[in-house]
Amino acid sequence: MTRRLLLSYFLLTGFVLLVLEIPLGFSLTHNAEHNLLSGVGHDATVLATLVEDTVEQRQASAIAGSAGDYARRVGGRVIVVDSDGTTLFDSDHPSGPPEDFSNRPEIRQALAGASPAGVRYSATLGYDLAYASAPVASGGHVHGAVRITYSAAALARQEHGVWLILVGVGSVVLAAVFLVGWKLARSTTRPLRFLEGVAGRLAAGDLSARAGVPKGPPELRSLSGAFNQMASRLEELVTSQSEFAAHASHELRSPLTALRLRLENLEPALARRRGRDDLEAAIGETQRLAHIVDGLLLLARPGGSGPARESLDVNAAVRERVAAWTALAEEREVDLAASTPGVQLAEAVPGHVEQILDNYLANALEVSHPGAIVTVQTERQGPWVEVHVLDEGPGLSGEELARVFERFWRGGGSRDGGSGLGLSIVRQLAGLSGGEAQLRPRVGRRGVDAVVRLRAC
Incomplete structure (x- = not known):
């Protein structure tokens, strides 16, 4: 229950964080892009004002001085072109020959009197550019343009930084929720765990088990x-x-x-x-x-925890009970045989296996005709020791096998007017010994296979 409560806290907190941080992240990254482009656009306008006279007079050295200082200071690329779009200064190639930039969309717009800013892919450079352009104009006449560009990777780094900050904040919040939620869940479930333990003691037979009144809801x-x-x-x-x-x-x-x-x-x-x-x-x-x-x-008798179990040699118990019933078997002309090689140790309450065998043998002799054979054998099946009492009687139908352990139930072929409690007692004795009792039809022949299974030692 503690894990489920903690998971519910995590899911609720995670949902709230996603609902809040995802829109916030997009808003912050959009603002970061807007601020960057606004700043670059402002710088382009200021720089265009500074180089207005020098562009009009085509003073390349003066242009290089003003634009070069700016490029070195902010780290961007600065290009100044004349009214035809030919470079007067390029901070990346300050000593290079003039180039025609009139095919660049931002240059064309600036020469038309606009001040564009944005992000576009540069086929020449092979990566995205963040750019801003401004016209160099005076007296209503455009003499040229200034373009400032940055690699979009810088903008991406800013956006990644925003998302990393948000992820860090979310992680801190989740860690705090984990610590607080763990303590809260433990304090909530501690009385329930105690009550569960007391209920387990009561179920095991400790009728004196009581739950102290806990502090809590x-x-x-x-x-x-x-x-x-x-x-x-x-x-x-x-x-x-x-x-x-x-x-x-x-x-x-x-x-x-x-x-x-x-x-x-x-x-x-x-x-x-x-x-x-x-x-x-x-x-x-x-x-x-x-x-x-x-x-x-x-x-x-109340179930409770039952009497203590001990290690028992099942084969020895079988041989003892077969010897005790041999006289009655001979009187009824029934052959009683035991197949108990070696030692088979199992857990059982003292005396219970003997009572179970007495019930099974009494039933087997009752349904056996003269000349029949009743066989008692033991075998190991995984963690179980099984005792089989096999008779050659008329057997039981499926309906009879389903009811055979009911109290006071007696089969239609019963001859001795029994109480109908014997097999009910057998089942209870087997259960108290940690085992189980079963009646099965014999395989390939008439008769019943009466089985008791006990935990092997």
Whole structure:
């Protein structure tokens, strides 16, 4: 924002300078040209008056004295011609033979009684000339003319000098605007940068972050106050939610545990009775209800910065969970295999990878028919370590894959009456570990490829 403010100051100042200095520059250069030509024209008139008698009497030495002194003093070229346009004196060639200048337009005009001044290109010399001519006349009769010329480069140097001065003034103004604008922009954006930092801390989970009331415009002070009110309200809500989750965990788990124990205690008494199937179903329902409660409590936890991550040997975790699920796989006549060569280190919250694998393996075994193979493999993909749980079940449609991580969503082929929270929990656990969870169709065959990606160490 500081750069944008500074750029806006520069653009506005630059626009104002251009609007002011460009017309001023043209005006000054025009005035410089006018002043130069006016001065030369005045000198030509004065010199014509001085040499009037000597031109009329053709006293070349006297003409050379007056005109030569002027040429040496001001550095221009002075030419004095008679009424026919033939040179009586040329300061560039004082000893040269007479030349005919009657074809020069300014000479013709002067011999006609005019006093022209201007800038023209000289084909003889090959460059532009600034000139002024005046007639040498007395008694209404023109006896000759005086012409004073300068190279137009002198005029160009004056004009360039004017533009350089204007550029210098503009540069000084822009430098001053930069210094003042930088301080002004910094003072304006400093409270915003501080507020941005506080907002970042709040977003990272520091609910105690507050913005001090800054010195500055009333709008910034009002914004800081509103931010602090929002942060306080958010802290109250999150604290209330955490307290509710803690209380709910105790209040819900305790009666569920007691109910399950009571039902299990009834199992020996109903060993030979017809109600045993109902009892087992009731115990299964209490376990399912406890699983739902655990999932809801996990999903209800505030995000915050989450628990600390540690370096984990993903392959070791895979081998451990595959060994734990092998007995159930054998009971269902499913072959459970692991492909975990070497060591794959990744960042994860302790225990989260194991919970993710348990969910994936439970789902894979649930959809696998006798004789099927469930494979767990790991691989390195750029900065990621990927764990794949591949089953040979019926697979999922595109619509089902799009909804599979929604809470309480259950696929049409689900057989166990699950809670619909397992994959939602998987996604949250993967996110807390800095990774992501995905379900993809297997390539070239039926089944699902359940993937968890973790940052490699």
